[in-house]
Amino acid sequence: MEFSFNLWLEYLIRFAHVVAGIAWIGSSFYFIWLDGAFTAPEKPRHNVDGEVFMVHGGFYYQVEKKKIAPGELPKTLHWFKWEATLTWITGILLLVVVYYLNGASLLIDPTVLRLNQLQAVGMSVGILIASWLIYDLLWHPRLVQKDSAKRVVTALTAVFFAGLIYLNTKIFSGRGAFIQTGAIFGSMMLFNVWVRILPGQRKMLADAEAGRVPDYSLGLKSKTRSVHNTYFIFPVLLIMLSNHYSGVTGHPLNWLLLIVLSVSGALARHAMVTKNPLERLTLVPATVGLMALVWMTRVEVPVAVDVSALPPVSTQEIHALVQDRCVSCHSNKPTDDIFKIAPAGAVFETEDQILSYKDKIYNRVVVLKNMPFTNKTGLTEEERAKFHRWYQGLSK
Numbered sequence: 001m002e003f004s005f006n007l008w009l010e011y012l013i014r015f016a017h018v019v020a021g022i023a024w025i026g027s028s029f030y031f032i033w034l035d036g037a038f039t040a041p042e043k044p045r046h047n048v049d050g051e052v053f054m055v056h057g058g059f060y061y062q063v064e065k066k067k068i069a070p071g072e073l074p075k076t077l078h079w080f081k082w083e084a085t086l087t088w089i090t091g092i093l094l095l096v097v098v099y100y101l102n103g104a105s106l107l108i109d110p111t112v113l114r115l116n117q118l119q120a121v122g123m124s125v126g127i128l129i130a131s132w133l134i135y136d137l138l139w140h141p142r143l144v145q146k147d148s149a150k151r152v153v154t155a156l157t158a159v160f161f162a163g164l165i166y167l168n169t170k171i172f173s174g175r176g177a178f179i180q181t182g183a184i185f186g187s188m189m190l191f192n193v194w195v196r197i198l199p200g201q202r203k204m205l206a207d208a209e210a211g212r213v214p215d216y217s218l219g220l221k222s223k224t225r226s227v228h229n230t231y232f233i234f235p236v237l238l239i240m241l242s243n244h245y246s247g248v249t250g251h252p253l254n255w256l257l258l259i260v261l262s263v264s265g266a267l268a269r270h271a272m273v274t275k276n277p278l279e280r281l282t283l284v285p286a287t288v289g290l291m292a293l294v295w296m297t298r299v300e301v302p303v304a305v306d307v308s309a310l311p312p313v314s315t316q317e318i319h320a321l322v323q324d325r326c327v328s329c330h331s332n333k334p335t336d337d338i339f340k341i342a343p344a345g346a347v348f349e350t351e352d353q354i355l356s357y358k359d360k361i362y363n364r365v366v367v368l369k370n371m372p373f374t375n376k377t378g379l380t381e382e383e384r385a386k387f388h389r390w391y392q393g394l395s396k
């Protein structure tokens with residue numbers, strides 16, 4: 001098929017997104033590790049809380065964890081903020097190219113809610129902004145000063161996130177709801193950095209530069225948002241990858257799957273950073289959660305019609321069916337009103353092309369039943385059974 005400009009654009013933005021994401025998450029993991037690895041300095045030094053010795057690539061590195069005192073400011077200070085920013089920018093571009101353009105066809109599922117492109121994109125952007133405002137208000141530094149308040153706000157946040165996920169799955173297509181949730185969590189991570197973490201650090205820095213003793217409590221306040229960001233990492237990664245697994249995103253209980261996936265990711269993160277060995281047991285519910293998902297998404301091919309009793313179906317017959325029901329999208333020149341290039345590059349014009357896709361076709365048409373896309377071309381149950389019978393004949 002033609003490799004169009006749009007696909008190249010998507011391909012390259014995706015590449016940039018993945019590379020920036022690796023840099024962001026890599027540095028985040030490194031600092032999580034570093035924070036846990038500090039020991040008291042062998043020779044106590046003024047303002048130094050801990051130190052770490054490392055060896056890498058033939059050199060030795062010594063890192064000190066310290067408070068900056070007035071007049072002690074280094075000339076160059078590394079901030080680690082552009083990895084996050086670049087990941088977010090490329091992520092938003094990808095959201096626009098893949099989900100907002102093209103009639104927002106991957107975002108909309110008329111069987112969930114009938115929306116036009118403008119409505120879908122408007123809701124997606126609106127929910128994203130509103131979610132940040134609510135989350136930021138819940139965790140406003142003035143509201144969460146006491147531990148008791150933090151516990152209440154944590155519970156409220158959990159309820160808010162669960163509601164948000166549910167709402168997304170009732171507005172957007174399964175795939176769209178997952179990516180929308182991932183975009184919201186990812187944006188919260190970036191806004192935490194820019195709106196809550198960096199200003200506090202800048203203020204401390206300005207104080208130190210001006211020869212004042214910095215207000216270290218500012219650092220502790222931004223720590224809450226830093227900690228949140230580390231909890232977001234695994235859920236966001238799981239969500240981003242879920243888009244390749246339509247059995248998960250398209251499940252009738254996809255909101256529940258998404259909640260379990262997010263909670264399991266956050267629990268796994270907790271096990272990774274906690275210093276208390278007992279708290280590593282959070283891996284147990286995380287594993288149970290993921291196992292429950294495996295169980296929930298198991299597919300039992302429903303045998304509404306006993307296909308083995310049907311007369312054999314030839315590839316020629318399937319080819320004819322595919323011409324009727326699939327090539328409006330899956331061809332070199334699709335005639336569909338929305339898909340102008342073959343989705344996922346899958347072209348089914350010849351019998352050979354169909355045969356080379358036989359397993360995927362069986363999976364989408366018979367097992368998952370999510371092709372034709374929103375059953376736009378009106379494939380009937382009898383025709384689905386024909387695909388089933390055809391595949392059965394092939395595998396023997």
Ligand code: HEC
Pocket residue numbers: 246322325326327328329330336339343344346357360361364365371372373376377379
């Ligand atoms: C209205 C457009 C449309 C029609 C009609 C349609 N598809 Fe699709 N198809 C898509 C889209 C969009 C994707 C990519 C998104 C996804 O994976 O869900 C896709 C993906 C697929 C894939 C996955 C390809 C891969 O490499 O992962 C298969 C297989 C497939 N379709 C088979 C079919 C078959 C068989 C039919 C006809 C019975 C059909 N489709 C009809 C739009 C359509």
